[in-house]
Amino acid sequence: xxxxxxxxxxxxxxxxxxxxxxxxxxxxxxxxxxxxxxxxxxxxxxxxxxxxxxxxxxxxxxxxxxxxxxxxxxxxxxxxxxxxxxxxxxxxxxxxxxxxxxxxxxxxxxxxxxxxx
Amino acid sequence: xxxxxxxxxxxxxxxxxxxxxxxxxxxxxxxxxxxxxxxxxxxxxxxxxxxxxxxxxxxxxxxxxxxxxxxxxxxxxxxxxxxxxxxxxxxxxxxxxxxxxxxxxxxxxxxxxx
Numbered sequence: 337x338x339x340x341x342x343x344x345x346x347x348x349x350x351x352x353x354x355x356x357x358x359x360x361x362x363x364x365x366x367x368x369x370x371x372x373x374x375x376x377x378x379x380x381x382x383x384x385x386x387x388x389x390x391x392x393x394x395x396x397x398x399x400x401x402x403x404x405x406x407x408x409x410x411x412x413x414x415x416x417x418x419x420x421x422x423x424x425x426x427x428x429x430x431x432x433x434x435x436x437x438x439x440x441x442x443x444x445x446x447x448x449x450x451x452x453x
Numbered sequence: 454x455x456x457x458x459x460x461x462x463x464x465x466x467x468x469x470x471x472x473x474x475x476x477x478x479x480x481x482x483x484x485x486x487x488x489x490x491x492x493x494x495x496x497x498x499x500x501x502x503x504x505x506x507x508x509x510x511x512x513x514x515x516x517x518x519x520x521x522x523x524x525x526x527x528x529x530x531x532x533x534x535x536x537x538x539x540x541x542x543x544x545x546x547x548x549x550x551x552x553x554x555x556x557x558x559x560x561x562x563x564x565x566x567x
Contacts, residue, residue, distance in 0.1 A: 340495070345493075371555060373558075378560065379541065379543075379560060379561040379563075380543075380558055380559065380560045380561060381496075381543065381545075381558040382558075383555040383556070383557065383558075386555050427495055427496070429495075440498055440501065440511065441486075441496070441498065441556060443495030443496045443497075444495050445493070445494055445495045446493075446494075446495055
């Protein structure tokens with residue numbers, strides 16, 4: 337069975353501070369994909385990033401960066417210089433490639449990020 | 454503009470009634486999905502469809518039914534057999550489930566059953 341754990345329920349920061357969101361996953365699949373989604377107050381989920389298990393290279397995209405470590409089954413996400421518009425719930429998700437898990441996203445419980453001016 | 458539409462945004466029903474939630478996409482995506490979100494929790498997969506006229510149960514399919522007669526449409530019926538139907542329902546689509554493309558989500562329907 338697959339499982340995604342986001343231990344942080346809520347993180348509050350002041351604008352311009354960096355925010356790091358933790359994500360730990362469990363899967364028996366040797367090949368899988370990891371995702372981060374953002375859910376603003378409007379409710380619609382917005383895709384942020386996707387990473388496959390073959391590639392542990394960490395990247396930066398604008399103010400977003402991620403740290404994928406297969407050895408610790410972690411896929412952490414960082415927002416640099418946070419802005420009020422970053423206030424949202426952030427979800428980590430996992431999708432495997434076995435018959436049972438193919439194309440199905442397993443979501444964590446989400447982390448509420450509150451950025452105050 | 455391409456995207457996913459869900460209607461209505463808010464829906465109220467009496468207990469014991471079936472209700473159908475609409476989901477339409479014009480992205481030409483093959484795969485479509487229905488998720489349920491409860492307060493403070495992540496999304497849980499109800500049903501998904503990889504191609505027209507085919508769909509599979511997700512993790513919490515009991516009390517729900519779907520159809521996929523057209524590529525663009527994937528309506529979800531919440532039946533009276535669903536014990537706790539009040540929730541936020543999100544529809545999503547992706548180019549193809551087989552290649553694990555990212556899923557794009559609609560704005561959601563908030564269902565309240567009393």
